Amino acid sequence: MEKKAFVLPKTTSGERKMGDEGNDAPGKGVIDRLSLAECEMLSTLASGVPAGQVIVALSRGEDEAATWLYQGANEANGGKVQRLNIRDGDYEPTSLRCKEKVGLWWYNASWEYEEVRKALLSWQGHFSPEARVVLCGYDQPGVARVIRECIGSYGNFLMVDSVGNLAVFAVDRCVHYWVIDYKEFGICKYCGRKRDFKRMRNEASRTGTKRRVTDREI
Known part of the structure; x- marks a missing residue:
């Protein structure tokens, strides 16, 4: 699948949004209203x-x-939509309750980097190989950072489309064959993706240590 270059969108002041009136500030309540084109894309993806x-x-x-x-899912095959209203950022318990494979994952709960990243990491193990992931607000710094990490050398996704402020990703299905040098830096001979395995191991070690310390404090 062809990778799509990640470019931050330009804001068009005249773009019509659905229900713009009464929007709350980012991160509180409703964080964004969608244009008709964005909504139609979601319906198409759901179908x-x-x-x-x-x-x-x-x-x-x-x-x-x-x-x-719901409209797109019903028009296609009566697909199941699980709508989860996230208020406390506790994504892991909700993801653990999901027993089916996720074919479409829509996220519009926060623009904060840590929140978006945590949600994606909690759910990505449930994504089917054909899954599409849609993030809202990719003109926002926190979301943009998550996107760069997702589609960059250390990510597991490919950007396949964007409409307005929505970015659509596909799961990277490459069966990576890593050619790793003496510095533990690898390049996939199939897709060219690069990984610094030494850095990844060190980061995983630090994260594990932090979790153990937190557990002891609790």
Whole structure:
């Protein structure tokens, strides 16, 4: 699948948004309203989810996207939509309750880097090989940083589309064959993706140490 270059969108002041009035500040309640083009794209993506896979919508407050996801799923094969209203950022318990493979994952709960990253890491193990991931607000610094990490050398996704402030990703299905040098720096001979395995191991070690310390404090 061809990679799509990541370019921050330009804001168009005249773009029509659905329900712009009464928006809350970023990170509080409803964080963004969607244009008609964005909603139609969500409906189209939902209609393409294979039978037996679920659609997961994570939001905070009211989110008109869910209506369009239901519409697309019902028009296709009566697909299942799980709408989860996230208020405390505790994503792991909700992801653990999901038993089906996720064919479409929609996130509109926060623009904060740590929140978006935590949600994606908690859920990515449930994504099917054909899954599409949609993030809202990719003109925001926190979301943009997550996107760069997702589609960069250390990521596991490919950017395949964008409409307005929505970015769409596919799971990287490359069966990587890493050619690793003496510095533990690897390059996949199939797709060219690069990984600094020494750095990744060190970061994983630091994260594990931090978790153990936190557990002891609790």
